[in-house]
Amino acid sequence: MQPVTIRDVARAAGVSSATASRVLSGNPATSEASRDRVTAAAAELGFSPNAQARSLRSTRTDSIALLISDVRNPYFADLAHAVEQAARNRGLVTFIGNANEDPAQQDEFLDAMMSRRVDGVLLVPQGLDSDGGTRPSPAVEHLLTRDIPTVLVDRTLAGVAAPHVTASSTAALHDAVARLARDGHRRIAFIGGPEHTSTAAERYADFRAALAAHGLDAGDDLHFHGDFRTPSGAEGARWLLGLEERPTAVVIADSPMAIGALAVWREAGLAAGTDLSVIAFDDIEAFALHDPPLATISHDLTDMGRRAVDTLADLMAGQPAASTVLRSTFTDRASIGPAAERNPA
Amino acid sequence: MQPVTIRDVARAAGVSSATASRVLSGNPATSEASRDRVTAAAAELGFSPNAQARSLRSTRTDSIALLISDVRNPYFADLAHAVEQAARNRGLVTFIGNANEDPAQQDEFLDAMMSRRVDGVLLVPQGLDSDGGTRPSPAVEHLLTRDIPTVLVDRTLAGVAAPHVTASSTAALHDAVARLARDGHRRIAFIGGPEHTSTAAERYADFRAALAAHGLDAGDDLHFHGDFRTPSGAEGARWLLGLEERPTAVVIADSPMAIGALAVWREAGLAAGTDLSVIAFDDIEAFALHDPPLATISHDLTDMGRRAVDTLADLMAGQPAASTVLRSTFTDRASIGPAAERNPA
DNA sequence: CGATTCCATGGAATCGATTACACGAGTGTG
DNA sequence: CACACTCGTGTAATCGATTCCATGGAATCG
Known part of the structure; x- marks a missing residue:
């Protein structure tokens, strides 16, 4: 209805639109007098610059x-x-x-x-x-x-x-598997994500490498293909329950799937840490709250976000930018326990 | 570098920019011949219209x-x-x-x-x-x-x-308090949100009304003022533990605060449902997974989102729009149990 | 004191798409 | 055969802010 433009502001301040523009965009080539009058007029009229028009001319949109x-x-x-x-x-x-x-x-x-x-x-x-x-x-x-x-x-x-900013779980998965191996686990399942995503593929590859490094069975039959969402975690949990020789531990590749899976196991009366050791990716607050608290492999997302913006800023400034690979962390918690001697399944 | 404009497309198609614009924006006043050529040229050149310029002229931005x-x-x-x-x-x-x-x-x-x-x-x-x-x-x-x-x-x-689209918890809180009263609870605490938000104020008011309706103590001393975020939930939990005469039940006004609070109580060895009955607002997946599963008061967010967009669409079409108040739902789960006879505090 | 530099300012072009207007060719009616 | 009408098209104005360029007055310098 009342789109107040820079020309309205200029008129009210008694200057040209060019001067008004200079004042409002902080161009130093302005006198104090016009600066005051334009600023006042803009405030008075409730001027809000049209970002469309601005970036049409000046290509930056911030x-x-x-x-x-x-x-x-x-x-x-x-x-x-x-x-x-x-x-x-x-x-x-x-x-x-x-x-x-x-x-x-x-x-x-x-x-x-x-x-x-x-x-x-x-x-x-x-x-x-x-x-x-x-x-x-x-x-x-x-x-x-x-x-x-x-x-x-x-x-x-x-x-x-x-360029990319990603996190590598190689070391954390190595630690996690070492921890499981120390507790006697030899059959460890993996509920993974969709393999066209690099994270899912890498996590699974790193997992298998860690198994191999500990002399454990690295067959593909303990791998469930999920999609990073809750319902597929539940499916994965049911798949695990249906296995002939049930694994004693499981690694789940993200938190929504872990939530889905844990709900199913809970329903089935399986206790994490005793009947089945569980490690989940992504350390959300609710996991520390779980009974028992969940062991996790997690990333520092504040760091990842900050570095992603830094990298992008370099690129926008026309400088070449390098990729960054962060390290994820394994956190040991009570959801890991000794491997059960026998499988009641 | 190579910002391909509508003029480039027009030139490649051998028509004027007006015709190109008409074709690309689906204006029926175009011949099949030019339609074909313009479409082909646009695809060929990888043309992506400048939304800035478009909406500068035509005020809609979709x-x-x-x-x-x-x-x-x-x-x-x-x-x-x-x-x-x-x-x-x-x-x-x-x-x-x-x-x-x-x-x-x-x-x-x-x-x-x-x-x-x-x-x-x-x-x-x-x-x-x-x-x-x-x-x-x-x-x-x-x-x-x-x-x-x-x-x-x-x-x-x-x-x-x-206009607004909100949810009212009046009925759900009435049901929740009724449920607690039936189990013998007489001192019920409330961990609320910041009272300048209408939701926090309403939830607390409804809570007090529900207490009064059941002839329960509706004093203000069992009200903790949180801020809807996890740390304040933890604070609220500590406040509750420090009360002289400990309440036997508590209602928490959102899920992050509930997570913070449950973590503290868990640490302190308090079991939900037996030592303290707990009802939380917002039904997140992790709550059903909690041990014991958490009773909740929840909203249908898909519905809320849909109606919000419907209402906004009416407004954008220039039609008057009315406000909507949805009803929230009380879900009874095992985190509610009989009031403990004595308070070991 | 005259010449040069500096600086704030206004006029006008510009960004890229849309659209009012005009025009010419083709069709239909009286 | 003339008149009105439709239809596709091109020319040019337009949206609102930025910015190049020219200008005139003040300040500075030799």
Whole structure:
């Protein structure tokens, strides 16, 4: 109705729109007199600059996009929070988008962001589409050919040269398996994520390497293929219960699946730490609260978010940026106990 | 580097930019021949329209903003997810912003959104600032004077006429207190949220009304003032442990505080359901998993998100919109047990 | 004191898409 | 055959802020 423009402000202050613009954008070439009058007029009229028009001319938007896989996964919620705070410290606004683990929704959001000309993109890439092809999705491809500063976060993407900030669980998984081995566990199951994601693939590979390093059976028959969401964790738990020779320990590749799995085992009367030792990825508050408290492999998400923003800022400044690999941590808690002697299954 | 504009597309297709624009925006006044050529050229060049320029001219942006209090609170994460899906179904892109329970961050985000001219705003309003004044914050005021379609979600705001979509716990709290009374509880504590939020104030008022309706003591000395975040839940738990005559039951006003509180009680050796009956607001998956499973008062967030988007869509279409109050649900679980006869404190 | 530099300022072009308006060609009716 | 109408198209104005360029007055210098 009453879109107050910079021309209105200029008129009220008795100067030209050029001067008004200079004052409002902090250009030093202004006199104190006009500075005062323009500032006053802007405040008086409740002027809010049209970001559209501004960035149409000056190409910078001072905003970045963050695409995460699933807002309801506390891991990504924490990451979003960390990124937001770090970006805010640099004067950047963050647009958070939720892909819902779906490449189509990812592309939709990325398209919207590109057409809004964000200055950079932090991307937790979604798995390849149903074709199972090895190429990045159209929107991601587009991002790269248009040279839009992009940093991959948490996951990498085959064939994409953008720098990334990820976490490696190699050492933590080694520690975790060592801990289990010390307690006599020899059959350890793995409830993993979708293998087109680099995190799921890496975690499983690292897990198998750790098994091998401890001389344990590294067969593929104790591997359940989940999708990082709660219901698949429950499925995985049922799968485990149905195994002929039941494993004595299990590693679960993220927190929503762990919640699903634990609910099923609880229902079945299995106690974590005695009947079955459990280690879950991602250290959410509720895990420390669980009975017994859950052993976890976790990442420092504040650090990951901060570094992701740092890396993106370098890229946006035109400097080359290197990838960072953080180390995750194994936390021993009471959900690990000695391997049961016999299997009542 | 290579910003391909609509003029490039037009040139490649051998038409004017007006025709290209008409084809790309689905204007029926185009011939099949030019439609084909323009579409092909656009695909060929990888054209992505500049949303800035477009909405500068045509005022619509097909996007809405959603401001939530805290991304890491599963309640709001669920709400964000619901809103996003509902908006997507209407062809709207959602920008999620995180206020971090801080009015300053709320205003920053809202300013950024207003200057990007979003078509509407869904707002979980943040508490009044430190002045404790009763007026909405500047950005919210601005939102209203500029007649930007706005719907308050989850919480209302005194003195703001915008329609809202909220949930009432009156009935659920009545049921919950009835359930506790039936089990002999007479001293029931309340760990509440910050009282400048309408939800915290309402929940406590409803709680007291429910107590009164059951002839129970409704004094204010069993009320702990938290802030909806985990650490304050832990504080509240310690406060309860320190009370002279310990209550036999407690109601906690949101899930992060419940997590903090349960961790403390667990540490202190208090068992939920026997030593202390516990009811928490917000039904997160981990609560059903808790030992014992937690009784809750919960809202249907998918419904809330959907209705919020519906209401906003009405407003954006220029139609008057009414407020909606949803009903929350009490779920009885094993964290409620008979009141202990004596207090070992 | 005249010449040069400095500086705040206004006019006007610009960013990229949309759209009001005008125009010419083709169709239909009286 | 003339008139009205439809239809696709191009030209140019437009949205609101930024910024290049020119200008005039004040300050500085030799």
